[in-house]
Amino acid sequence: MTAAVSEAARxxxxxxxxxxTDVANPTSNALYRRxxxxxxxxxxxxxxxxxxDIA
Structure with a gap:
């Protein structure tokens, strides 16, 4: 979905x-870099x- 929306926007x-994104999530961040x-x-x-609470 992220790839499709990104491409459509471009x-x-x-x-x-x-x-x-959550910088603590290496899986999603690797995908986003790709x-x-x-x-x-x-x-x-x-x-x-x-x-x-601190977010």
Missing amino acids: KAGADEVVLF LGYRPMAEFVSLDFGGGG
């Missing part, structure tokens, strides 16, 4: 296709709402 004229994706940045999401 054929439709997209200059860039962005994919957010599809032409490359790492750009890592993000951290912080919730200061008092829930105590």
Whole structure:
């Protein structure tokens, strides 16, 4: 599905296709690299709402 959507976006004229992934998942990241994706940045999401969980 990722390959098909990425290809459709490029054929439709997209200059860039962005994919957010879990950097801790080597299986999916290897697949994404084979599809032409490359790492750009890592993000951290912080919730200061008092829930105590950090995502």
